[in-house]
Amino acid sequence: MADETFQLITPEERLRRAPFAPSNTSAEQHFKNIRLENYSQLPLVDLEMPAMDHHVLIYNYNPPSSEVRLRCGGVHYKGVWQSQMLSLVPAFQDNRWLIPEPQSGSLHILFPHEAVRKVIEETANLSPDSLELQSLFQSDDPVLKHLCELILGEVSADFSSGNLYMESLANASIVHLLNRYSNKAVTDQQDGKINRSGLQKLVEYIDRNLAEKISLDRLAEILNMSSYHFSRSFKASTGYTPHQFVLMRRTYKARELLLDKRLTPAQISQLTGFSDQSHLNKQLRRVFNLTAKQIRA
Numbered sequence: 001m002a003d004e005t006f007q008l009i010t011p012e013e014r015l016r017r018a019p020f021a022p023s024n025t026s027a028e029q030h031f032k033n034i035r036l037e038n039y040s041q042l043p044l045v046d047l048e049m050p051a052m053d054h055h056v057l058i059y060n061y062n063p064p065s066s067e068v069r070l071r072c073g074g075v076h077y078k079g080v081w082q083s084q085m086l087s088l089v090p091a092f093q094d095n096r097w098l099i100p101e102p103q104s105g106s107l108h109i110l111f112p113h114e115a116v117r118k119v120i121e122e123t124a125n126l127s128p129d130s131l132e133l134q135s136l137f138q139s140d141d142p143v144l145k146h147l148c149e150l151i152l153g154e155v156s157a158d159f160s161s162g163n164l165y166m167e168s169l170a171n172a173s174i175v176h177l178l179n180r181y182s183n184k185a186v187t188d189q190q191d192g193k194i195n196r197s198g199l200q201k202l203v204e205y206i207d208r209n210l211a212e213k214i215s216l217d218r219l220a221e222i223l224n225m226s227s228y229h230f231s232r233s234f235k236a237s238t239g240y241t242p243h244q245f246v247l248m249r250r251t252y253k254a255r256e257l258l259l260d261k262r263l264t265p266a267q268i269s270q271l272t273g274f275s276d277q278s279h280l281n282k283q284l285r286r287v288f289n290l291t292a293k294q295i296r297a
Contacts, residue, residue, distance in 0.1 A: 008053040008092065011035055011110055018047060022108070026166075029159050032217060033115035034170035037108040038155050045099035051092045054110040055133055057173070058087040059148035062105030069098040070137055077137035084145050088136035088181065091116075107152050111174055119174045122226030133182045141180065147173045160275040165243040167216040171228055193237040198223050202234075203249070210250050210273045216242060250274065251283050258295045265292040 015021070020043050026036040035054070040062075063081035070077040073093040089095050091113040117128040151169055154161055194202075201222055206214060219242055220230035234242050254272040257263055265277050274280040281291050288295065 007050070009050050011037075011052070011054055014049060014052055017049065019043075020045075024155065026155070026159065029163065029166070031163060031166050031170070032215065033112065033118075033167055033174070034151075035110040035112075036151065036155055037110070038152075039108065040105045041102070042099065042104050042106065043102050045097050048096040049094065051094045052089075053091055053113050055091045055113065055116060055177075056089040057109040057111070057144070057148070057177070058089070059107040059109065059145075059152065060085050060087070060104070061107060061152060062103075064099055064101035064104040066101045071096045072135040072137075075135055077135075079138050081138060082140075084140075084148075086136060086139040086141060086144055086148070088133065088139070088177070090133040090135055093135065107148065107155065109148065109151060109173070111170065111177075115170070116174055116178070118226075119171065119178065119228060123175065123228050131182060133177060136181065141176075143176050144173065147176070158275065160279045161243065161247075162273070162275075163213045163215050164219075164246055167227075168231060168241060168243055171216070171231065175228070192233060194223065194233050199237060206246055206249050207253070210246075210253055211271050212273065214246055214273075246273075247283065248287070251287050254280055254284065254292075255288065255295055258292055261296060265296075268292070 009017070015037075020039075022037040023040040024038050026034070060081045061084060063083060063085065065080070067078055067080055070087065072089055072095045116131065116133075120128040120131060147169055151166070151173075154166055154169075159166065202219060205219070205222055216227045216231065219234075220227040223230065225233065231242060234240070234245070238245055240248065250272045254268050254274070257268045257271065258265065263271070265280065269275075269277045269280040272280070274283070277292070284290055284292055284295065
């Protein structure tokens with residue numbers, strides 16, 4: 001629960017305070033509900049941090065072999081991590097880490113507290129003011145591990161799947177954390193389907209903006225829905241997640257432009273929202289079992 005009597009630091013301040021830098025981050029992607037910091041080779045760590053306005057989920061994909069110590073709020077932990085174990089430092093809790101071995105690797109997944117509040121308000125119709133997430137040190141949660149692997153895959157691929165995919169993974173992670181590790185479980189409500197005119201509005205918007213970054217919040221806003229309920233209703237209505245549907249529209253539009261033969265594959269990649277020609281070819285092979293060159297032949 002937030003305590004207004006002390007100063008919270010931001011993720012940027014957290015990075016400035018640390019004597020080491022992440023290998024790569026999501027800073028340039030401007031995701032709304034998630035920030036990522038990948039530390040592929042951490043040094044020895046003896047670090048104390050003030051409380052922050054983000055919740056930090058830590059995915060230990062290459063943990064150290066020696067004992068790790070953590071003080072989070074007033075709770076002390078120690079133990080040896082196994083591969084893919086997870087830790088969670090909730091917002092508003094100061095923390096101190098001791099990792100006495102270099103070369104370990106972990107992905108830090110930061111969720112703004114405001115994004116978590118938003119999910120509670122949209123899904124549970126409850127006041128989020130008394131929200132409390134519990135700290136974790138050696139969690140072996142299979143659902144979170146799977147979500148973290150998907151997120152780490154996007155980091156490794158330079159976020160080639162775009163905002164919509166990453167923001168959907170963030171929402172799924174937040175909902176799971178709330179259901180399993182908080183005092184504000186999200187009720188599983190039945191979501192209705194989107195009507196024909198609503199779907200037509202969405203398709204028209206998507207097709208007009210294929211070259212742009214399409215966010216989950218913007219799609220939900222078109223129908224005056226929360227992003228959480230929009231994702232569920234869209235899947236129930238179309239059989240696709242929003243990310244899958246947008247990717248399909250991009251792929252079919254790219255095929256149409258390739259058959260037209262007036263633009264280069266590189267230009268078509270840009271016009272249809274693919275990160276590069278390689279990403280376009282990968283998707284064309286997946287859907288049509290053909291490359292851009294083979295389609296154009």
